[in-house]
Amino acid sequence: GAVVSQHPSWVICKSGTSVKIECRSLDFQATTMFWYRQFPKQSLMLMATSNEGSKATYEQGVEKDKFLINHASLTLSTLTVTSAHPEDSSFYICSADRGRNAFFGQGTRLTVV
């Protein structure tokens, strides 16, 4: 099946620093990728839709200047959490569609201390 790879799997950073998370589609091209955030014991919440070659579309309540998304190629989207704060600590997951099915990355556990 299609594979989506996310890196890093976990990261710990200090408050005020920025963290970049990569999402790659390994065996298919994805013009659109999605970024989700998941709090403990909760479902996934869509943060933004990443579009190759154009600006990302953010869901209501998600700060676009804080969560920078870049989709520079058909196989790579990045999410940068800028000036991270402890409340940004969460599990971030990306996905890409192949046909009608969505394939997810392994997720990135971000802890801001």
Next chain:
Amino acid sequence: TQLLEQSPQFLSIQEGENLTVYCNSSSVFSSLQWYRQEPGEGPVLLVTVVTGGEVKKLKRLTFQFGDARKDSSLHITAAQPGDTGLYLCAGEGAGANNLFFGTGTRLTVIP
């Protein structure tokens, strides 16, 4: 926002028992997907149902899409400890290119 409510939210059963998880919405979806997620990992796709009334079987798992394409169910027969995880339904909205996720059902199967 197209909301998908899953029930039950938590379920703890003994190995060998059967169970059903429900995914309900007031919205119509062009397709509905079921995922299983283990702690610290991304969701893994189990099945996609597209046609109203469709039933799909995956070994001991049976998935059904409601006739009106507003709801779905997942039935597990003879649950095993390996079935433990978070089960998520997700609907593909008409005209939307993203998935709307359900509230999730955390299943624990006790040996």
